[in-house]
Amino acid sequence: MKQDIRDLYRNEAKNEDLKMSEGHEMRFLQKLGKALPVKEKSSNKTLFFKVAASVIVLLGLSIGGFKMFNNSVDVKDPIKVVDTEIKTLGDISPDFKKVEDYYLASINLELSKVQLTPENKELFDGYIARLKELNDEYKKLTIELNKNGPNEATLDALIQNLKFRLKLVMRLKDKLKDFSDVPMEQKTA
Numbered sequence: 263m264k265q266d267i268r269d270l271y272r273n274e275a276k277n278e279d280l281k282m283s284e285g286h287e288m289r290f291l292q293k294l295g296k297a298l299p300v301k302e303k304s305s306n307k308t309l310f311f312k313v314a315a316s317v318i319v320l321l322g323l324s325i326g327g328f329k330m331f332n333n334s335v336d337v338k339d340p341i342k343v344v345d346t347e348i349k350t351l352g353d354i355s356p357d358f359k360k361v362e363d364y365y366l367a368s369i370n371l372e373l374s375k376v377q378l379t380p381e382n383k384e385l386f387d388g389y390i391a392r393l394k395e396l397n398d399e400y401k402k403l404t405i406e407l408n409k410n411g412p413n414e415a416t417l418d419a420l421i422q423n424l425k426f427r428l429k430l431v432m433r434l435k436d437k438l439k440d441f442s443d444v445p446m447e448q449k450t451a
Contacts, residue, residue, distance in 0.1 A: 365424035
């Protein structure tokens with residue numbers, strides 16, 4: 263018994279004796295007002311307190327962040343991982359560029375994760391000195407690459423240098439982790 267809704271509507275529209283009861287609309291609006299009351303606008307005091315609370319929270323976070331980032335030990339001589347003034351391994355081909363970028367990004371990422379404290383500064387400085395030596399060797403190999411052109415021995419030496427630097431940084435992280443796991447009595451003895 264399917265019927266078209268349009269036909270039903272046309273038939274109902276002809277039936278004009280259907281009317282809403284007296285005051286129906288007023289009762290509907292009253293019920294609607296109770297169910298969904300109109301909110302009053304917030305006063306200036308409320309707005310002032312909201313702004314003041316936001317300022318206090320931001321100020322507290324700023325001071326906390328400043329204290330947290332200011333407690334780190336400053337490194338006097340930051341390390342430049344690669345000197346880009348001359349042609350590098352990455353300039354040879356896109357594949358070498360990917361290899362070089364991967365290792366350099368990994369080295370920098372791992373160095374950024376190192377937690378430097380006054381207790382482990384001596385150990386850290388020793389590793390940094392070795393990294394500087396490797397970086398200088400990398401520069402010499404890059405100069406040789408520019409002077410003699412790309413050859414298998416020089417390219418292999420450059421890649422091995424990058425690998426060794428990454429291994430050295432990973433070893434530094436392990437040593438610092440071991441160092442932080444040692445009880446304080448054993449560190450001072």
